[in-house]
Amino acid sequence: MRELSNTFDSTTRLGGGIEGVLFDIDDTLVDLRSAAIDAFLAIVSDLLEEVTSEHLRLIAEDFADDGAGAYERYMAGEVTFLGQRQLRLNRAFELVDHKPLSEQSYIRWTEDYESLVKDSWKPFNDVLPHLAALSSWGIPYGAVSNNVEAYQRMKLERAGLPGFRVVIGSDTAGAPKPDPAPFLAGCSQLQTAPGRTLYVGDNPINDIQGAENAGLIGIFVDRESIHAAQSAFTVSDLGQLTTLIGQYIDS
Template identity: 75%
Template sequence: MSSAFDSSILQDGGIEGVLFDIDDTLVDLRYAAIDAFLVMVSDLLEGVTADQKRTVAQDFADDGAGAYERYMAGEISFLGQRQLRLNRAFELVHREPLSTAAYLQWAEKYESLVKESWKPFDDVQAHLSALTTWGIPYGAVSNNVEAYQRMKLERSGLSGFAVVIGSDTAGAPKPDPAPFLAGCAQLQIAPARTLYVGDNPVNDVLGANNAGLVAVFLDRESKHSPVSAPTVSSLEELTALLSKSIVVREHP
C-alpha cells in the first residue's frame, strides 16, 4: 500500500514550483536500457535463452551490481560503472566478461542505441502542459551530469526545462540538500513552496524532505514499500490532485 496523498500540503496555493527527477520519473530509462542491452548482447550470448537474456537485461537496467552509487561517490567512472553492470550480467549466465577493449567498443554502440530509445512516459507531456497552464514553473534535479541530462530531456522531446540541475553543477548528488536547493534557487521559489517528484525513496523523497521541499513519491509499478510521503502511481494522478488546489498564476 502507498501512503495517502495529504492534500493539506497543497492548500491555499502553497505550491508555487515543481522539480522533477529525470530517470524513470520523466524519461523511461529502464525501458531504453533493456531495449538497447538486448540488441547489444544478441550475438554475444548465443545459447542463452530469451527469458535468461531478459532477466539479465533487467538486472543490468536495475543496477543489480550497485555500481551507480559507486559512480556517484566518485569511486569509479561513468564507463566503469556501466562495465561492472555488464560484467555482472555476463556472470549471471556464466559467461566470461568482455576485455577492456571489447567493452569500450560495446559501450560506444550501446550509448548510441540507448539514446535512440529514450522517450518520456505517456503521462509526462500532459502533466507539464497543465503546469504551464497554471503558471507553475518547473525544472529537474538529477544524479547525473547536467549537460548529459539536458541532452536526454531534449532528445526525449522535453524541451521546456530551463532549469536542470546535475550532480556536477550542484557539487553533490542527491540525497544531499545542495542539488534540491540549487533547483529552488534557479526557479526562484522557496523550498517550502516547491514540490519535488521522484521515484527513489531515499535520493528523492528523503533528500527533498530534508532540504525543506514537499516530496511526492512516484511509484509507477507499486513495487516499493510504503514511504512517509504522499505517493502517486502516475503523473496523471498528480495532475488531478493538483488541479483541485493550485492557484492559477498569470504568466510573466
C-alpha cells in the first residue's frame, strides 16, 4: 500500500482537509457478488440437476462475475438491463451444454432471481463502522454508481444503508464511470471540491482511473488482494481506511 502521508499532506491536509467521500456501491459497500451467487444457485439447481455442485458453483461465479461481458454492453446502450442478465444466464447454460430458457421461462426466472437477490443484499462487515466514523468526523458521504439511481437507492435501503443523501446513477449523471461526469456530479451534490474528495471503489478502471481523471483522490479497495498495485491508494478493507483517515484527523 502506498504511503498516504505525501498526497494527503500536500493536497488535502488531512487534518480537516477531506471535504467528502464518495463510494462505489456494488462490491464496495454491498456484497453483490455473494448475493448473485446465492440467488443463482437457489434457482438453477433444479434446472441443472445433472450438474455437479462443484460445477454449479463455477458457473454461478461466472454469472456473478459477468464472464459474458454483458454489463458493459448494457452501459453502452446495446442491451437492456434484463437483456444483459439474460446474456449472462445463457452463457452459464452454455458452459454446461444446456439449452437456453425460452423467453417466457426467462421472464419467470428473472422475477424469481430479482426477488431472491434483493433479499440477499448485505453490506460488508466493515461498511457500517466506517460510515459511522465518517459521520463522527463530520465528513459527508455519498455514492456514485454505474446503474440507475432509483435502483441503487433501493439497493442501499434494502441492504441496511439508508443514510446516503447523495446517490448518483449513470442515468442522472448522463454518462457512466469512468467518464468524469458522475464523479463531478457527486462532488457537486456533496458540495465538495474534487481535489478534497475521496472516491472509494473496487474497479481499477471505472472507479479509480475515472475518479483520478476527474480530479478526485482514488482509494482502491482490493478485498481479495488479486490486483497489481494501483496508482491510487490501496486498502484491503474499509477498516484500514478508517484507521488511516483517523490517524491524520487526530494528528
